[in-house]
Amino acid sequence: MTQAPPATAPHIVRRAFARSLRQSIVMLRGAHAALPWLAGTRTPNVNLGSLYVAEECARILVGTNVDLIVVPDPEFMYSTTSWPFSAVVNTTSGFTPTNTRRPIVLNYPLSDADRLLLHPIFAHELGHASVDQHQLVSTVETELDNDPDFTTALQSKVNDMAASYWPALAPTQISGILRARLRDWIEELLCDHLAIEAVGPSFMWAFVLFVLPLGYAEPGEQHPPNTVRIKLALDHLTRRGWRPHMERVAPGVTSWIDQIAGDAAGALEPPFDFLRDQLTRHATVLQDVATQRSGSGALDAFVSAPQADEAADLLRRLILPVGLTTPLDARAILLGGWQYAFQEHGDKPPGLIAALDDRRLQELVGKAIEMSTVASAWVPSL
């Protein structure tokens, strides 16, 4: 930093100095914000099983060049920060990052540190990094714009909003607002779909448990109503072959989720009704983009469901469910943990809550995931 100019210096020089001071403060704030992340890498609060699943999801959804940091969030919310410091780095002249690995900071509520059954939400958060890295929202937008029905409906909605709701705004402004909200909704829905690709029904069960207390059918500018999210997530699970498994292991909870999904068609104020209708109509576009991104890394219902059955059976016997003959897939163990939770705590909404309070079960599932990862990576000695 340069030295402070004297009081007699021209006004423009003193203003430039003040601007550089402000910039330094922003950089300092960035450094302070990073401290919990740095400390978090030394003493992770979540167990190794959760970390291994998160790392696997990151590899599938984002790519192999990822540095993942999982830390508790002081605001008690799940969130993702991709490329932290990018603003500071971009404004600092003479510094060019040479490391091409994408740093991702995953935040979780500290109170959920040992609630492994909620950690499938990590997959949704990693979806944001995936969407950013692979420009998935643009892919969906392009598909929508190629559909004449969509462009006609958009124009019609713009006219409707201009005539009845936002008369002070120009049609181009209204179109811009609708497209911005559409992009935000697409991103959230894509993240849900990507999470389903990565961890299957475990995401749905964690999702309903976490988001429903926060809202039901209320739309937000950045988030679709939870009823709509649940309906589209359920449709994707069905398309990916998970429905029979869900009905077999948790018929009561599946029926409850069906009821919630049924409320997705309820009345919404404009322009949210347009967003909901268009994205529901183009659900297969969201599904295809998510499926294509996850590729062979997706959790396969036909392969993983039997593994989850084995894990649940071992948990019932109080045996660490690593696998009877070969190590079970980490994400299948998580699924088996949920499956056992339904057996133990009841196949109904209160059972979901009781399962979250079962710290012993979640610790056992986390340890099993850790050990299956170790066993899979083990190279026998000669």
Place this chain on the structure above:
Amino acid sequence: MTALGRDDLERAIDEPDLDRRLFITPLLERSQIGRGAVDLRLGTEFLLLRRTQLPGLDPGKGTQQDVDEMQERVVVPFGEEMWLHPRHFVLAATLEYFGCPMT
């Protein structure tokens, strides 16, 4: 109680009836099974005992706060290292979990 030989141990570990099986998981290599014993590996969780002003820990009266004051739980991910210095005492969990049949 009798000690089991290698054949008995292998039979118990391979028992098809899961209610009668001896579970040692994960058993990374069969060569861990020896004559009358199973070699175990260090796990990933350790309790380090701190030097404190407390004279000791009474299991009947000690609080969780006392335990936390005397112990530090350390998790060392698989493949990483933990250094044990002279005169330093730690409690370590095995990598393997056990499930013994009622027989």
